[in-house]
Each structure stands twice: as structure tokens, then as C-alpha cells.
Amino acid sequence: MSRLLVSRVTVLIAAAGIVLAGCGDSTGPSENEEGWNQYSVDDVTFEWMVDDSLAELNSRITAPTSGWVAVGFDPTSFMSEANLIIGYVSAGSTSIRDDFGTGQTSHDADTTLGGTHDIVLVKGSEGSDPIQTQIEFRIPMDSGDDYDKALVEGTTYAVIFAYGSNGADDFSSGHVYAESVSLEI
Template sequence: MKRRVLVLLGLLLAVVAFSGCTSYSSETTSPTTSIQESPKELGEWKADGIIDEKEYAHELSLAGGKLIVYWRNDDEYLYMALKGQTTGWVAIGFEPTQSMKDADMIFGWVKDGEVTVLDLYSTGTYGPHPPDENLGGTNDILEYAGKEESGYTIIEFKRKLNTGDQYDKAFVRGQTIKFIFAMADDDEFTLKHNVARGSGELVLD
């Protein structure tokens, strides 16, 4: 009888322990919540801060819908949009090795109608993430635009799959790309994310 009680107690403790592992804080979310399949035909991509119905092949909803990542690609270029439920900055970091370290990062925000999009690289586990140019690299954002409206910030940008810059990740068609993301309610990109953060994966066509 005593042994049976101990076994039941052990099982109960195990259930409680594993239940704790499945929860996430308000800042960290599960990687993916929804993916939209590629439509048969895509429209023209424009860097204008407006996400048209057929402008992107895929979309991924993160952080309970607080951030949506849109993307498409061809043989040479990656086209992407970030739509965040914030009036501050939104950011994505490609292929980190540990936490933020070695992430190829894009930060963007809109302030007083002026759009800023930065090509950055995280040199440490928790930053800093200076511009590529400060490290001897290059700014490889070829086109960008943004819009802030009704509590949302949209950033669109275009870059080569392989920029040739050592501080940018080189991508190929069909690749699965791991990424981290973050958002803040301020337009100062040196401030810590305080709206949402997490990780996910996307697959190139």
C-alpha cells in the first residue's frame, strides 16, 4: 500500500514538472502558429509599406498574432514584410547560433512618417547588434518601405539570397531558415524588446 502511494505521488510530481515545460512567458512564443500556402500566381512586389493579397507567397503568424512575417523569393532575391502590433520597432534575426549570437538581423520602424530599416549583426549571445558597416561589412538592404497605422507597424524589404557579405546569412532555394524575432513599443532600437519575442522557421521556395 505504501509503495503504491509513493508511485502515485511520483507520477503526480512528473505531471506537474512537465506541465511547467509547456508554458511560455508573455515574451516567448511557440515557433509557428499558421502558414499560408503559396498562391498559384503572385502579383508584383512593391516596397510601399502595403501588403497586397498576392504580393507574398507565404505568411507566418507569431506571438498570438502580434507579429506576422510575409515572404517570397526567386532565384536571386528574398522579399519580406514584418507586420507588428506595435508603434515601435520590429525585428527578425536569421540563423543565430546561440540565443542572439551570430544572427543576421533586420530592424525597422516608422517615426513621424520616416522609415528606418537597418542591416545588423549580433556579435554576442545577447547582443550587441551593430550595423554590418560598423563591422567592416555592407548594408545589403536593396529596397525598403514602411507604414505605421492603427497601432501596427509594417516594414518591407528586399535583399539578395546571397549578398556576399560575411555578416549576412547566405540562403538557397528550398532552405529552411531558423529565425528569432522581437518587437518593442519604442522607436529606439537599442532598447530591449518589451512587446514580444520568440523564434520560428520559414521555408524558401
């Protein structure tokens, strides 16, 4: 390989690293023990696997809070137009809501906006040592709802993560953490 080609490859690899890294401390994407993709940024871990036969995205988000946790796909700016999935565990029961980013710092339930709830909750759990909440769910790659975003496997999207304060078991309080990264789904 010529020296020029090597340096171009190095620049491309470095550029790809920047695109995938986001702003916080990140690890991955790598493969977890189930063969799912896994990516961590700061103390948030996101795992996902495209189920081709069902045209669904299996996802799991884990964050260090006993309040709500959320992931959003394909925002245009901050939270705007993101397909948001927000969940929390309260007294052993898990609640999850299909939301849409109605502005840079606002969101509402798809059903309130005239759309549909398109999430299948698989399970949720909460731990106290360390404090964490984990929500596992499935969404269609393309629900057809105006308030979701169609996802195409192999495409890189902005993906946002956020979580609320301990005990914030609701869909409306603000976050104590929010981050945006680029991930190939």
C-alpha cells in the same frame, strides 16, 4: 498502405508540425493573396517570396507596436550570428538597418562591424488602430558580406522575430517580444 507505414507517415507529419510551429501560437506557412508565403506567430506576421531572377528575398514583417520591428535569419543561439533586419517608422519616415547578432543578446550594424548595408527598403507604414508597424524590404539571398547569412531557397532556417515597445523608434532598445521559429525559405 500498411498500418505500420500509415503510423510512420503520421509520426513524420506530427514531427514536421513541431519543427515548423515554434513556441508561440502560430498559423501557416500559407500563401497570401499576392502568392507570397505567410507565417504568423502570436501577433507577428512574416511574409516572404524568393525572387529567383534577382536572387533576392522579398520580405514583409508586421508587428503590434509603434516602435521597432525585427526579423533575423539563421542565428546560432538566441540572437548570435543572426542576419538581423531592424526597422521603425517615425513621423512618416522609415529607417532600416542591416545588423548582425554579435552575441546572444547583442547586435550591431554590419557597417560598424566592417561589413556592408545590404537591404533595400521597399516601404514602411505605421497604423494606430490597431497599433502596428509594417516594414517591407528586399535582401540578396547571398550578399557576400561576412555579417549576413547566405540563404538557399527550399532550406529550413531558424528565423527570429522581435519588436520594441510603443514609441521605441531606435535600433538599440530591448524588446517587449521575441520568438524563434523554423521556416523553409
